Amino acid sequence: MALPALILFLMVVVIPFIVGVIYSFTGWRGTYFAGGEHFWESFVGFDNYIKAFKTKKFIEAMIYTVKFTVVAVIVVNVVSLCVSLLATYLHKGAAAYRTIYFLPNLLGGLALGYIWQFIFEIVFSNILFGKDGVISIPALCNMTQDNTKALFALVMLFTWQMAGYMMIIYTTGLNNIPKDLFEAASIDGANAWQRFWSITVPMLMPSFTIVFFMTLSKCFMLLDQNIALTDGNFGTRMLATQILRTTRDASPPDYGLAQAQAVIFFILIAVVTLVQVNVTSKKEVEM
DSSP, X not given: OHHHHHHHHIIIIIHHHHHHHHHTTBTBOSSSBTTSXXXXXXXOTTHHHHHHHHOHHHHHHHHHHHHHHHHHHHHHHHHHHHHHHHHHHOSSSHHHHHHHHHGGGGSXXXXXXXXXXXXXXXXXXXXXXXXXXXXXOGXXXXXXGSHHHHHHHHHHHXXXXXXXXXXXXXXXXXXXXXXXXXXXXXXXXXOHHHHIIIIIXXXXXXXXXXXXHHHHHHHHTOOHHHHHHTTTTTTTOOHHHHHXXXXXXXXXXXXXXXXXXXXXXXXXXXXXXXXXXXXXXXXHHHO
């Protein structure tokens, strides 16, 4: 019974990945190989990888992606945990509250990007926080046209989209914590803050592991929102956007270079994910 699933996995994941790695060592141009009719005739060795690390836009995109990921992971986890705590302890309307907060996750990345572009450029810059707005706050104006502001704009968009989904995971973890533990801690004189750090946080470590992993992977794969919100302008290109743009920046398109960047991207995600899972797993054991 496992054979069909194995064949499907090989065809959909393993074989395309191997082909992609092979193409990263060639002068692949999308529809033909530069230097010959077959890929072995256009073999360029590690030239594409060397060129990738010498490409200023690729390095800038990598740094920007790392900065975004660090901020977004923290914000999404804090917001989703706070929302799940609030939803868990609500006696009335908890289901409606969770449903409403989960809805942004159902929207596509492009739709979200254009919605928030309207909010930042029209609502924030002109109506609320512009010179003639309700209250003048220059820091909240033109957020998609500045490198640093755009970073926080992307974090706001990403949090609005993902926090509701992560809330469901945290809510499940909170509901699985035995109520007897809280009652016993209360009898022993522990206040709400002590109960949270001594009971809730340790018992939520499996949920933390899942949420951290999913948030990390989503951060690194951010593409649609980046294109819709800033189109990668003003130094706001994420790695996924940079790889896509690499196929268009040159004529003819250099798919071999783009594939080399994608392999580097994969290695980066794999290393970060393995470290994160290893660290959080150790925390689970310790707690």
